[in-house]
Amino acid sequence: MEIRSDRRFTTWCTACDWNVDPQGPAEEKRGLSRVRRRIAHHYGELLFTELRAGKSGGRTGSGLLAYVIALTVHGLTCVLAAVGVWGLIAGWGGLGMVFGLFFLAMAWSLRPRLNRLSDDDRVLLRDQAPELYALIDEIAAAQGTRGVDAVVVDVDANASVTHLGLRRRLLTLGLPLWEVLSPQQRVALLGHELGHFTNGDTRYGMVVGTAFRTLDTWLRYLRPIPNPNAIHTLTNLACIPLRLLVTAVVALLDLLTAPSSQRGEYLADVASARTGSTEGATGLMDRLLVGDSIVTTLNREVNSRRIHGRSGTAGQDGEGLWEALAAHMDSIPESEYERQRRVGALRGHCVDATHPPTHLRRRLLLDGPPVPALVTADAARSERIAGELAGLRGTLAREVVRDGYGGL
Template sequence: MTETIDAGRPAGPGRPACPDCGATLTGGGVHVAWCSGCGWNTDPGADAEEEPRGRIERVRRRLARRYGEQLFADLTAGGDDGATAPTGRGRSGRLAGCLALAVHGLTVALLAAGLAMILVGTGLVPVLGAIPVLLAVVLRPRFGSLRKAAADLPVLRRPDAPELFGLLDEVASTVGTTGVEAVVVDTAVNASVRTYGVRQRRVLTVGLGLWETLSPQERIALLGHEFGHYAHGDTRHGLVVATAFQSLDTWAYTLAPQESTSLLDDLMNLATALPRAAVDGVAGLLDHLTLRGSQRAEYLADEAAARAAGSEAAAALMDRLLCAGTLTGMLRREAVAARTRRGGDRSGDAAEGLWRRLAAQAAAVPATEYERLRRVGELRGHSVDSTHPPTHLRHRLLTARAAHEPRIALDAERAARVDAELGGARRTLARQLLNG
C-alpha cells in the first residue's frame, strides 16, 4: 500500500518550503513539488486541462463522476461487495435493451421501406428507394472481426502461447467466466477484452505500455478486472446495446453539421437539425440508462481483480492507471530520442531495452507522487474514460474493504515463461514504435 506522508515535517537547510504554510515540499526533481499539508501546487496543470470534445462526451464525464461518487457511497455504506450481482438486469438495463432494439428496429424499417420502394414502386420511386437501403447498410450492426481489431499488430493463439492462455483461463475461471480465443498485443497503456464476429468470440488486447510496468500480481489484477466485466453482465458489453451505440455514433457522424461555405450547406444543416437533435437525445438517454450500471460493473470488476490477485495488487493497479499519461509520455520520449539519435543506427539496441527502461522509470515513481495524483483525481474527477468511475474512488474502495488474499499467485518462474511467449511481440512492437 502507499506510504503516509508526513505533512508537518519542518523544512530544513536545502529543503524547499511551501510558500503558503511553510511545511517541507514533497516531490521535486522529475516530479511535481507540492505541499501535502495545505495542497499548494497539487495540480499545477489544472488550467491546461482540456475539456472533452462534444456536448455528449462532456455530459458523459459529468454523469460518470456523479454516478461514481453515488455508487461509492452506496457500496461503502452497505458493506456488500456485490460480487455475484449482475449489473444489467435492473429496470434501467431492461429499458436500455428496449431502446437499443428500437434503434435497430429503425434500421430494419429503413431496409424494408427501401426494398418495398424498389420492388413495387414506379417512376422515380425505385431509384429513391436506394437511399433508405444504403442508409440501412451503413447503420447495420457490426460484429467486428479479429483482422480489423488486430490490424498489423501481433496476434497470439493458444498453440503460440500455451502458458499465457493457461493463465488467462485460470483467471477467467476464478472470476466466473471463460477465456479468450486470441490475444492481440499493442503498445498502449491499457488492456481490454472484447468480442468479435457473429459468434461473439472474445479477444484480449494487452498494451505493453501498461503490462510491462506491472508486477506479476498486478498483471493478475489487470486480467481479473477485464474478465470481471463478463462475469457480471455489464450492459454496455452486451451485443444489442453495444451495436446500438455504434449505430447512433454512425448517425451522429452522418448528420454532423457541415462547415458553412454556401447556401446549400446552410440548407442541409437546417434540414438535418431536427434528426440530429433526435439522435443526440436518444444517445443521451441510452447513456443515462446504462452509465450507472456500467459504473457499478467497474467497481465489481475491481472486486473481481482483488479476489483473483489480492487487494494490495488491485489497489496498486489503480495507481498505475493514474500514471497512464506519464507512461504514455515516457514512450513518446523514447520514440523521439530514437529517431533523432545521431552517430549511427542504434534503434535495434534501443528496441531491445525499451520495455525494461519503461518498467524502470515506472518503478521509480515514489509513493508520494501516487498520493498527489490521487488528490488530483479528487479535484478533477479523473477517470480512465467516460464509462469509468473516478480512479481515486476505485482505489479507496479497494483499500477500505476487508483485504482479499490472492487466489492466484504468479511466481517468478511462471511469469518468466509467460514473458518468453510475449518476447516476439515485445521486440516487434518496440522496433515499430522506435522506427515510426
C-alpha cells in the first residue's frame, strides 16, 4: 500500500483508491444541463467503443433530421415576421400597428445571428502576431485545412474556434490555459481546435447552430418571473406548456447532434496528437483535468495582490501573475494528476456537456501507437510568440487583479 501525500492536495492510496475522491460527485444539475451531460456520456462511451474497435464512428441520418428541425425553428421566426408585417398593414393607424410592431420585434430578436466580434474582444490580427499566425498556419496545413482570420485572447481557462460571418474563422485563446502549457502542449491545443474545421459537426454549423441560439432566446423569454404577483403567477402558468415544448425541442436537437459532436471531439483529439504528438495531446488533457487549480491559484494570487499591493497600486499590480500561475501548475505532483485521472473515470469528467468523458479521450490516444509531432515549437519560436503576446499579457493581468477572476 502506498499513501501519496502533499499538504496542498488530497492524501490518498494508490493501491486501494482510499480517499481518491473524498468529496464525491457534485450534485447533478437539473434541467437541460443534466440532459446534455447524460447525452454526452452516452454517445461518448458508444463512440469510444466503435473507434477503439477500428470503426469509423461515422455520421448518421440524425443530422438530416436536426437540419429539418432547425429550419422549422427559423421558419417560425419568418412566420412571426410575416404576421408582424400583416399587422402593420392591416392595422395602419390603429391598435393593429402595436400588434404588428410587437411581432416584428419578436422576430428580430429571434433571427438567425452569425457570430461577430464585439467591441470588448481583445483581437490579435495577423500583422500584430506574425509568429503565432505562422504556427497556426503550419498546423492547419498539416491537417489539410486553412488557418484563422482573427485570434481573440481572453481570461477563460479554455480555447475554442468558431466562424465569423459566413466564411471567416476565429480562434479564441484563454490566456490562463495557454500560460500553463508546454510549447508542445500548445501545439496540441491548436491542433485540436483547428481539427474541428476538418470534421463535420452539425451542432456548430450555420443552420443548426443559429437554431440553438434562437431556442435559447425563446427560453429566456419564457423564464418564470421571480417573486410574482397574481398577474405574474398567471403569466408563469400560461408559459409552462410553451416552455416545456421549447425545452423538448432543445433536448431533441441535442440528442440528434450529439453523435456528430462527440465524433468531432474524438477526431479533433486525433488531429491534436498528429500535430503535437501523443505526449503533447495527453499532457494537454491532464492540464484540463486539474483546471480547478487554475481557478484556485488565480483567485489566490489576485486576492494577495489586491490586499498586499504596493502603496497606490493595490488591486492593480498584475506583474508576475501568469508566471506564478505557471509555476504552481508545474509544481503539481504526478500523484495528483493520477488521482484526478481516477476521479475523472469515476465521475465521468468532461470539459463541458458537449465533450466526451476526458478519461475515454485519453485512453483512445494511449491505446494506439505513440504518434510523433508533425509540428514543433522550439524555445526560440516560443519566445517570439511570447513577445507578441506580451502586451496583452500585461493588460489582462492588470484587469484580472483589478476586477477579480470569475473562473472557467
